[in-house]
Amino acid sequence: MGDVFEFVMPSLGADMERGVLVEWLVTVGQHVDRGDLVAVVETDKGAIEVEIWTPGTVAELVVPEGSDVPVGTVLARLSGASATADPAPSAPPAADAPPAEPSPEPAPTPVVAVPPHSGRASPWARHLAAERGVDLTGVVGTGPGGAIVGADVPQARTKPVAAGTDADAMRRAVARAMERSKREIPHYYLGTEVDLTPTLAWLERRNAAVPPPQRVLPAVLFLAAAARAVREVPQVNGFWKDGRLEVSEAVHLGVAISLRGGGLVAPAVRDADRLDLGGLMAALDDLVRRARRGRLRGSEMTDATLTTTSMGDRGVSDIQGVIYPPQVAIVGFGRVVERPWIVDGAILPRSVVRVTLAGDHRAHDGHTGGLYLSAVANLLTNPESLA
């Protein structure tokens, strides 16, 4: 006995109010699993393939292709949705889609005006809103079917965008860190391309063999490779302090996550080199969800020893990262693209990703960075070693 789950137009950025449902990637009657791509949505930032985080069977496609609808609109209904599904299915983990570095973005608007999708607010929410003189337009509901409930009302008044984070303060913090980085750190940049075709096939087989909660996204392979390559080239993992490199024994892998309210955080997955793929997937899910709610822990924010950034789903193929001081490197993963590739003398279509490294030239040289990138590439082409 499962529940009906409503798949809604997600908010894919702080300034997103509406989106065009360009294409359905699923049909009625199709079973979907956690992480499956279900639709292509056109936003101001381009076409985005949207995943679903609640497994179930597509019962109804509510919105036809080509529709321009507000965030929160019910797009499809699933039946037999798992009761153990993501409690916040409207929050798509952004591991694949954080910006590499703070780029000049328009200042976040004070209120993300999410139109009243269903117009539903609970009696208690209405009572509180009337009592406090709060307008419920733009408040994101967390109750049954996305209804605004009493607990949403004070949040709407004080922190309409991302509860627990102050967008302006975060912008200033990012600015300070990035200024310092570009002022102090002599960056060097390297890149390499990795043929992921066999690895993605392996991942597909692996995912098919385990229950949906244990399935992992390709992005998790990137994290695993970045973390484990440190064992071979530890110099990229640590801090530049007092004029010398301090290599860290632990690998706390920072993951850049963009926030809907604007801004960027790079909290750490602690001891990422010791987690298996399932563990990394769970850690990533947890981090992204808490980052979006502004509920990260202080330690996670400060103890990253090496940062990764990935903009694949934003269509970015090549990232020249800005190192987060006092760290000494940042690893970038671009979009996995189909490329003509030479395999055993023949030109074949292959899935290729560009992996980049920005290194602190005070701490190490291009030779070291190159060894590290080779190690990452090696691990990525031998996925069994990551499992």
Next chain:
Amino acid sequence: MSEVTYREAVRMALREAMTNDPRVFLMGEDVGRYGGSYACSMGLLEEFGEDRIRDTPLSESGFTGAGIGAALVGMRPIVEIMTVNFSLLALDQIVNNAATLRHMSGGQVSVPVVIRMSTGAGKQLAAQHSHSWEGFYAHVPGLKVVSPATVVDARGMLLAALEDPDPVVIFEHSGLYNSKGEMPDPPPKVDLSTARIAREGTDVTLITHGGCLQRTLDAATALAERGVSAEVIDLRVLRPLDWDTVLASVARTHRAVVVDEGWKSWGFSAEVSARIAEDGFWTLDAPVRRVAGVEVPIPYPQHLEQASIPRTPQIVEAALQAVGRG
């Protein structure tokens, strides 16, 4: 403090009442030589004799009417009806006589009769022995209707009912007789007017009584593991119902789930939900949900019988829906 069964708690009350008040007597089918269909009066015939532990013919209307008559003339009769299904044969006596006479006589007479009956499903006794008519009786002005779910209430409510000047109908869920609980020493007096918060919580109020209490408490435990703090109200008294406690709890949690073994349509759970909607509407964050009996005569096969009454997973599911996580 000692552990006793629900059955022993009822017997404890019967013995205390018979010992302390010569006006008290018990009558019903098989209460004497057989010791009661659920063995509540086992041994009492030997202890108190045939005048006070009276086996009756199979005529619910007759012996219930006799009990009402005895009450009218100053006795304190306890009438045991084997199951609530059979009480329908005595419905005329209970509704047209016991419930009305104080009012029709302008307060000149009262009917201090206590009518005990077993209720509910779960023992594979099939449709004619397993229904839950609490809602029927709770509908009737002039009656008090109670549903003890614990050993303390099983004992205490019977004694409190005997002290009440008006007719009291006691529903003892047949699935509870073997259940055990702690009986404080000395056993406490209880009232016939308040609901009890059986477990405190902040996210959703689960409202139930009688045979569904333990399943609801189990649901609250399961919900806690999923991060949902459920408050459980044991209504205890179905008429007059303690709306203050119910509405105050819902005003704190903003969500309500009513759990009742009776059928959903037109039933007890309908009244509770309607009252919350009427008087607690502006405190609600979600529609009131009900987990109630499936609308069939209670089936005999065990798996179908269990499927027809509220179970813990359904209560959990309804609560999750109420908090927006269904």
